[in-house]
Amino acid sequence: MSRVWIIKRKHFYLAAAALLVIFGGWLYISRDSIMPTLADSASERTIQLVVGEFKSTTKEGKTIEAYRWDPGTVIVRKGEKIKLSIYGVNGESHPFLIEGLNISGEVQKGKETVVHFTANQEGTYRLICMTHADVAHGGPMIGYIVVD
Template sequence: MQFIFIKKRWLFSIFFIAIILAGSFFLNQYTVPALSQEQEQAKNFSIHMVTGEFKTTTKDGKEIESYRWDPGTIQVPQGQEVTLSIFGVNGHEHPFRIEGTDIKGTVKKGEETIITLKFEKEGIYRLICEAHQDPSNNGPMIAYIVVD
């Protein structure tokens, strides 16, 4: 008959490994998959923008300025409802329209304008400030909405 000698160190190692395996099994039973969190965030997709202004003086003393949407380009998923929140920082007001849609509105200084968007067609849509459409009116104040 042969005897097997188990050293204390081996016994401790086996016990430690058994505890780790049991703990990981127990924790995995109650772990919520990360995918469901991503799906929940996808339901509540929102984008924040502001109105901005660049102003400077040329060498001959002429003051020039230009207005813009910031960020100037945003990406939204096709077919998903998106909340666009625009806060008016610079400029008294910015009447706008989104090309290719019936969406129109006005962003006023110190106020937040909230628009719900849903684009069924892939493409690039322009958010155009009607008060600043070209350089003669301190523009163009255009943002690009990329739908893919």
């Protein structure tokens, strides 16, 4: 005895939609679409920082200010190639060093400073502005690069 399959129109459309989703997903996850992602993971990652300033006036009328790296903490993976792009928004000059990475430079107002490094050792590295090293000089202007 043979069976006759009767497919209702809505079931046909649901089955066709499911096949399209499965087939479309297969195409999306094909080798050609994965390879650029894998290639990108070996390339240099750009992290952008800006120099910012907080300014206020005390009850006595004294102006106080503090300069900051923004964001103040960045996290990178061990072995990752990094392009650190720092843009000077506030303050005229910010000579800096990154402890433990042998990197130094200067950020100037209205200009971009770029440094490149590979994060080979786990740890926390301080990004220190030499002009604003303590409260008396509008700081401490210290950022952190955490290599995990």
